[in-house]
Amino acid sequence: MYRSRRDDPVTDREKLANDRFNCSERERAVFESGIKLATIYHQFVGTPVNLNTVEGLEKTISKAIEVQPYVESAKVSIPRSFFPEGSDRYSYVSLTGNMIDAVVVIRLGNTKVTAEMRYDEALQYPLMYISSIE
Amino acid sequence: MYRSRRDDPVTDREKLANDRFNCSERERAVFESGIKLATIYHQFVGTPVNLNTVEGLEKTISKAIEVQPYVESAKVSIPRSFFPEGSDRYSYVSLTGNMIDAVVVIRLGNTKVTAEMRYDEALQYPLMYISSIE
Amino acid sequence: MYRSRRDDPVTDREKLANDRFNCSERERAVFESGIKLATIYHQFVGTPVNLNTVEGLEKTISKAIEVQPYVESAKVSIPRSFFPEGSDRYSYVSLTGNMIDAVVVIRLGNTKVTAEMRYDEALQYPLMYISSIE
Amino acid sequence: MYRSRRDDPVTDREKLANDRFNCSERERAVFESGIKLATIYHQFVGTPVNLNTVEGLEKTISKAIEVQPYVESAKVSIPRSFFPEGSDRYSYVSLTGNMIDAVVVIRLGNTKVTAEMRYDEALQYPLMYISSIE
Numbered sequence: 001m002y003r004s005r006r007d008d009p010v011t012d013r014e015k016l017a018n019d020r021f022n023c024s025e026r027e028r029a030v031f032e033s034g035i036k037l038a039t040i041y042h043q044f045v046g047t048p049v050n051l052n053t054v055e056g057l058e059k060t061i062s063k064a065i066e067v068q069p070y071v072e073s074a075k076v077s078i079p080r081s082f083f084p085e086g087s088d089r090y091s092y093v094s095l096t097g098n099m100i101d102a103v104v105v106i107r108l109g110n111t112k113v114t115a116e117m118r119y120d121e122a123l124q125y126p127l128m129y130i131s132s133i134e
Numbered sequence: 135m136y137r138s139r140r141d142d143p144v145t146d147r148e149k150l151a152n153d154r155f156n157c158s159e160r161e162r163a164v165f166e167s168g169i170k171l172a173t174i175y176h177q178f179v180g181t182p183v184n185l186n187t188v189e190g191l192e193k194t195i196s197k198a199i200e201v202q203p204y205v206e207s208a209k210v211s212i213p214r215s216f217f218p219e220g221s222d223r224y225s226y227v228s229l230t231g232n233m234i235d236a237v238v239v240i241r242l243g244n245t246k247v248t249a250e251m252r253y254d255e256a257l258q259y260p261l262m263y264i265s266s267i268e
Numbered sequence: 269m270y271r272s273r274r275d276d277p278v279t280d281r282e283k284l285a286n287d288r289f290n291c292s293e294r295e296r297a298v299f300e301s302g303i304k305l306a307t308i309y310h311q312f313v314g315t316p317v318n319l320n321t322v323e324g325l326e327k328t329i330s331k332a333i334e335v336q337p338y339v340e341s342a343k344v345s346i347p348r349s350f351f352p353e354g355s356d357r358y359s360y361v362s363l364t365g366n367m368i369d370a371v372v373v374i375r376l377g378n379t380k381v382t383a384e385m386r387y388d389e390a391l392q393y394p395l396m397y398i399s400s401i402e
Numbered sequence: 403m404y405r406s407r408r409d410d411p412v413t414d415r416e417k418l419a420n421d422r423f424n425c426s427e428r429e430r431a432v433f434e435s436g437i438k439l440a441t442i443y444h445q446f447v448g449t450p451v452n453l454n455t456v457e458g459l460e461k462t463i464s465k466a467i468e469v470q471p472y473v474e475s476a477k478v479s480i481p482r483s484f485f486p487e488g489s490d491r492y493s494y495v496s497l498t499g500n501m502i503d504a505v506v507v508i509r510l511g512n513t514k515v516t517a518e519m520r521y522d523e524a525l526q527y528p529l530m531y532i533s534s535i536e
Contacts, residue, residue: 016524020531027432030425031517031532034436039182042444045362046177046313053197060194063187067226092201094313097362115433122418129422130433150390154397157298164295165383165398168302176310179496180447228447231496249299256284263288264299307450314445321465328462331455335494360469 033115435517
């Protein structure tokens with residue numbers, strides 16, 4: 001990346017951050033992908049949501065992840081099957097980990113990591129895993 | 135409370151909920167307003183946000199509160215002055231309680247309660263308080 | 269309220285807080301009880317916990333509530349029946365609202381409010397309610 | 403890894419989880435370390451805490467991380483300098499990311515990864531980074 005001036009604050013802060021890491025670029029990209037999936041889970045689990053608000057919540061979670069360093073994209077979807085059809089005052093749900101489908105793409109230098117979170121029926125567990133490193 | 139049909143699930147669930155309370159309608163409305171303000175604080179503090187995503191986050195928080203029982207409206211605003219002007223990868227912030235301005239209106243029967251949360255300069259504390267009961 | 273010295277920081281801050289409220293002492297105590305129950309829910313739902321760590325988590329949640337203003341006591345219990353007996357790496361759970369039993373006692377002036385949260389089988393909902401005001 | 407019986411539930415679930423990953427053991431260990439640091443941050447930021455309860459909170463956070471897969475140890479410390487000396491009702495703080503010092507050690511097969519989170523004065527940011535991979 002070209003730096004026009006020595007005091008460019010952007011580049012300097014990124015360089016400082018880089019200096020803290022004792023690993024390869026590839027490993028750092030993998031590390032960042034883990035951070036992002038756990039952020040989705042632990043920040044938003046518990047959020048009240050219903051069929052009318054779920055689309056907005058999906059977008060807000062995606063954008064909250066995309067403002068973080070090195071995120072190329074974050075797609076979050078919450079299957080509509082989790083929502084009750086009733087319409088009384090108690091017919092909303094609290095977001096749980098089992099309801100979250102997420103795909104996060106990290107780009108750091110020449111490395112692209114795709115990591116995913118989704119409820120695994122066989123494991124009975126919302127698994128976070130790495131689906132590709134390029 | 136009038137119930138038109140024995141199997142009405144809405145009325146039955148609301149009646150069940152009502153039966154758990156040992157207080158007046160007015161007190162219950164006040165109780166609900168406290169629940170909603172703390173939900174805003176403890177669910178969303180920590181969310182990554184920047185100048186481009188703050189409007190969406192405000193709306194999502196408002197809607198998450200409005201799906202809960204007895205909420206007439208919830209307005210959340212996050213002053214733009216909290217955001218750094220820089221544009222490097224680290225120029226976003228994590229939402230803190232001090233950044234949240236919220237006004238929640240609860241309507242329960244004939245009672246309307248307005249409760250607010252905002253950073254109090256004199257107290258140096260994000261105070262939650264009741265501003266009116268009608 | 270009597271203030272012994274003009275510069276007493278405790279009394280001054282509490283008086284400032286009191287001045288923000290447009291309601292009775294009793295209503296304020298009710299409001300605080302709602303805040304505390306929602307804090308338990310929205311702060312701690314999602315926490316990884318197993319049979320070995322649940323007792324410590326219960327205590328930590330109780331104490332986190334007890335440091336807040338006007339809390340006389342906060343008792344939190346998480347029934348052990350929610351925990352799987354297995355012992356592999358995936359045999360822990362994430363705390364959900366349905367797992368939380370809480371009793372919070374607020375004392376504010378001459379008012380004592382007891383509020384509770386617990387999963388209501390009939391409602392199929394973790395209900396927060398006021399059980400007594402004295 | 404030796405499996406004594408085909409129906410061993412532990413080994414089977416771990417094998418299922420392993421099959422989801424498209425990366426090396428080393429990369430997976432790095433991924434898990436990122437998950438754990440973000441869990442600390444996004445689960446616990448916002449927790450009310452004071453000088454009397456901070457030690458218990460540190461332990462509870464450590465244990466919440468240690469129940470998760472592949473964690474050898476998690477040490478969390480919250481410097482006491484962040485706490486005000488006052489003693490009125492408002493003299494507690496809400497945990498922020500800047501207050502958290504954490505060291506998480508992941509062991510997965512033959513790989514040991516140490517990852518840390520701490521406020522970086524130069525970056526003005528609570529940085530999560532990998533300090534060693536063995």
